[in-house]
Amino acid sequence: MSDKPDDIAKLPFEAAMEELEKIVSQLELGKVSLEDSIKFYERGEQLKSHCEKLLRNAEMRIEKITLGRDGRPKGSEPLDVE
Numbered sequence: 001m002s003d004k005p006d007d008i009a010k011l012p013f014e015a016a017m018e019e020l021e022k023i024v025s026q027l028e029l030g031k032v033s034l035e036d037s038i039k040f041y042e043r044g045e046q047l048k049s050h051c052e053k054l055l056r057n058a059e060m061r062i063e064k065i066t067l068g069r070d071g072r073p074k075g076s077e078p079l080d081v082e
Contacts (some may be wrong), residue, residue: 008046013054020047 008016023044026032032040068074 008050011047011050013051013058016047016051016054020044020051023047 011019023040027037027040027044064076066073066075
């Protein structure tokens, strides 16, 4: 685990999620000091925010294919993310 928040911005989604899962596991075990728990928690929050940002960006890029009356694709429109 790196202590630099700016390195998180460089992580791909999968790597950020993997690190976040490791942090959660460590915290759930309860075998880390209070100070380390706070550091893990802060890092986890940063990773969570980064993953959410990457997901929002991916959702904005996804398009839904629209079909004509004959059932054939006629174009696309932005996906509703609501």
